Amino acid sequence: MLVIEQFQSKGGGTMIMNALMDYLLREAPPQSYINLMADVDGFYERWGFESSLPNSRGMVLKT
Numbered sequence: 718m719l720v721i722e723q724f725q726s727k728g729g730g731t732m733i734m735n736a737l738m739d740y741l742l743r744e745a746p747p748q749s750y751i752n753l754m755a756d757v758d759g760f761y762e763r764w765g766f767e768s769s770l771p772n773s774r775g776m777v778l779k780t
C-alpha cells in the first residue's frame with residue numbers, strides 16, 4: 718500500500734490498515750493465512766504481522 722508522500726505521517730496509513738484488519742478479522746475464515754509484502758519495518762507489526770522468514774519468503778516476477 719502507499720500513501721502519497723505529502724499525506725504521510727498524518728494517520729492515513731493507520732486508517733487504511735484498521736479498515737483492512739476490521740474486514741479481514743470479520744470475514745476471513747478461522748486459521749486463515751494472511752500475508753503481505755512489507756517494505757518498511759515497524760508498521761505492519763502494529764497489527765500483529767511478523768516476518769515469515771525463514772519459513773517462507775516472497776518472490777516476484779518482473780516482465
Ligand SMILES: CC(C)(COP(=O)(O)OP(=O)(O)OC[C@H]1O[C@@H](n2cnc3c(N)ncnc32)[C@H](O)[C@@H]1OP(=O)(O)O)[C@@H](O)C(=O)NCCC(=O)NCCS
Pocket residue numbers: 718719720721724725726727728729730731732754755756757758759760
Ligand atoms: C508506510 C505508509 C503506508 C504508512 O502510511 P502513513 O499514512 O504515513 O502512516 P501513519 O501516518 O498512519 O503512520 C503511523 C506510524 O506508522 C509508522 N510508520 C509510518 N511510515 C513508516 C515507515 N516508512 N517505516 C516505519 N514506520 C513507519 C510510524 O511510527 C508512524 O508514526 P509517525 O506518524 O509518528 O511517524 C506510508 O509511509 C507509505 O506509503 N510509504 C511509502 C510506500 C511504502 O513504503 N509502503 C509500504 C510498502 S509495503
